[in-house]
Amino acid sequence: MTTLEGKPAEPEKVFIFNQEKCTGCMECNVVCAFSHFGVADFNKSYISIIPDPNKQFYFIGIHCAHCDDPICKASCPVNAIIKDEKTGLVFIDSLKCIGCQFCIVACPISQPRFDIERRVAVKCDFCKSFNYDPRCVKFCPTGALKILPREEARKLAQSFRGIK
Incomplete structure (x- = not known):
């Protein structure tokens, strides 16, 4: 895909959540809510971190795909x-x-x-007001949240599921 100027278009980017790295600290929730609404309110955050019901001390990140x-x-x-x-x-x-x-x-x-x-x-607007530099990713202390090109993220997700 190319832009109107004939340059290669930048690939679409998406969030990736690594459950193995998440400690459940909720830093992503706090920084998201504060960045968008000026309050540290989990209910206003665009990302949710919830306990994994199938694995003790593991968490699931729920965010817009x-x-x-x-x-x-x-x-x-x-x-x-x-x-x-x-x-x-x-x-x-x-x-x-x-x-x-x-x-x-x-x-x-x-x-x-x-x-x-x-x-x-x-x-989630991918932190549009922060020049598309998502605060949740930037401030995650463990690197559990990343941004990857969509195709790379898709391949990674398939490898987790054993799909080739």
């Missing part, structure tokens, strides 16, 4: 959800959002969240 074909986008009746074809990132236009919450119901991991104060759906 910025899907190839986002079901949240397809479910929005007012086209308030946009997938940037250049970066692969999925955004919610809060000026268009009517707060119906269809995107939250449609997402298999319920990653769009409802902002009660603003009455709109919100989700």
